[in-house]
Amino acid sequence: MRQLLLLFFVTVLAAACSEQQKHNGPPYENLKPELSLTSKQEKQFDEITLRYNKIRAEEFAAARAGGKMNREAMLAKMRNLFEKQAAEVKPLLNDEQFAVYTEWIEHNIPGRIGWSPELIEKIKTNLNLTDDKAAIVDAVNEAFIEAYSGAHDNYHGNAEAAKSYWTEFNNNRNAALKEAFSEEEYQKFLEITKDVRFKGEHGKGK
Known part of the structure; x- marks a missing residue:
């Protein structure tokens, strides 16, 4: 089982392009032209977004340094930071600009x-998995998330490319479990x- 997991990690992570840029936040340079900011607005906007990018990067670094990351908790924390950021950005913008933002x-x-906690629990329960196989389900799903997230800069803004990466990594995820399961x-x-x-680049499609 350990060899299977190792093989899966190598396969999916190697499938992503080897040169990845560190990504601490959304590409605000793409947003700013849509906002038509004044020089004063842009200066304040940059100060706020750069500060929150740094906070998010520090949160991720701390979570990784602490061992296994709780991705659901981290996602909730990131959304909270974006809400705080929005509260600081709002006074800088008019109503139309803030709606665009x-x-x-x-x-x-x-x-x-990745799979929702509910779906993972359903897989484990309905298949009546042993502890070892249940752990493999968790690890394979985490590997999928790592691979897809790691390839982000290769597909960002390109729905077809994002779908292609997602499909490849999902096929690898299923293939690993096919080997582990009866x-x-x-x-x-x-x-x-x-x-x-596939539900869109950021997992939010319908």
């Missing part, structure tokens, strides 16, 4: 990428996850 942010911050378990797994699909 809010919509853009909502489309450019991450949603859930045939009966795997068929049940496919039935449970039959509605899992």
